[in-house]
Amino acid sequence: MSQAERHRLWRLATQAVHVGQSPDPSTGATIPPIYLSSTYTQAAPGQHKGYDYARAGSPTRDGYEACLAALEGGAACASFASGLAAETAILSTLRPGDSVVAYSDVYGGTYRLMERIFRPWGLDARYTQDTSPQSFAKLMDKTTKLLWVESPTNPLLRVLDIRAIADVALSGGARLAVDNTFATPVLQKPLSLGADYSFHSTTKYIGGHSDVVGGAVITRDAILHEPIRFYQFAAGGVPGPFDVYLAHRGLKTLHLRMERHVHNARYVAEKLVGHPALEQVIYPSLKHHPDQALAARQMSGPGGIVTIVLKGGRDQAFRFAQRLRVFSLAESLGGVESLCNHPAVMTHASIPKEIREPRGITDGLLRLSVGIEDADDLLDDVLQALG
16 A cells, blocks of 8 residues: 555544654654755756755655645645735636636635736636525636635635535536635535635644744646646745744644634634624524534534624724733734734725625624633633623
8 A cells, every 4th residue: 555545544633643744764753854955966967856946846845735635635735935825826727818706705815816916917806795606607607717715704704515616617617716724624625525726824724823824725636736836836936944844733733723713712602692792793603604504514613713793883893802812903813822803904904895895894893713722711801802
């Protein structure tokens, strides 16, 4: 049995610890060294040991990419210097005149990338505000080459039916890209549901400690991987070796951290339901969530993000955010520490207000990235901030 075949038989927790982490053959070091070299000595022109220049690849990066591909159940992975660089790699497979259909609740940086970088280049980006697979089909035509979804979405936490949307993509001759950042491969495996690409901002749960920025694209098969790998090499937006090391180290505890993130987020969300200062508590496992049944079927847990909408709008949201003591008011999510974000001003400010607000991203909405601290301390902090 080959090493790759053995890896496929392992369960996720074993893969996370061992894939891409073979002991160093020269020293026996259990943890392989970080290869910082930018170049590799050749015996003769074109004769090397598999590596020639660090932009093209390194043992450190190869091990990390193999591990993430195994966790997602994909054929291969390409890592990047940021999540947006990973998204750019997928969009680079399109050509001017092609169209992409996306669900409207997307990260503000994704909207900015599509509207201000790729639309002038020639991309036709279309957005549906309906989560149904049929809504994607209605916006597709012969120019549509890609469907694009986040699930759960950022920041409204809608859950989209990946398998059904994959069927729509296939029937229309398009591919499906799924942002799996919020769920991670611990809670959801888009490729097994029919997606062609599963991608991440590895800055978030993959790295898990708010100390590294990165991105990754995992493809369903080797043919899809080829243009992504070529873009990685040719455009050069690759992560540095120490960034790769940190992200790979994060993968080893991802399954443990996600258990705690889910436990704490569920606890906080359930305790906040009905609070008089809140208009809404959004979390995929709550009974009133429109996608509760789908989330239970498609995911192994509802995730670590809780979104709340405060009565009183912007003023009350700002007051709440500034009163927090355990939660930090900061961009990003998915770290071991709890964070609070005001999307309208922070992560989604690049979406114009006249577009953002009808989609549900109002001035009273806050996104809570629930960390791995004590759940009661987190709840106490939110309650005292609500006053």
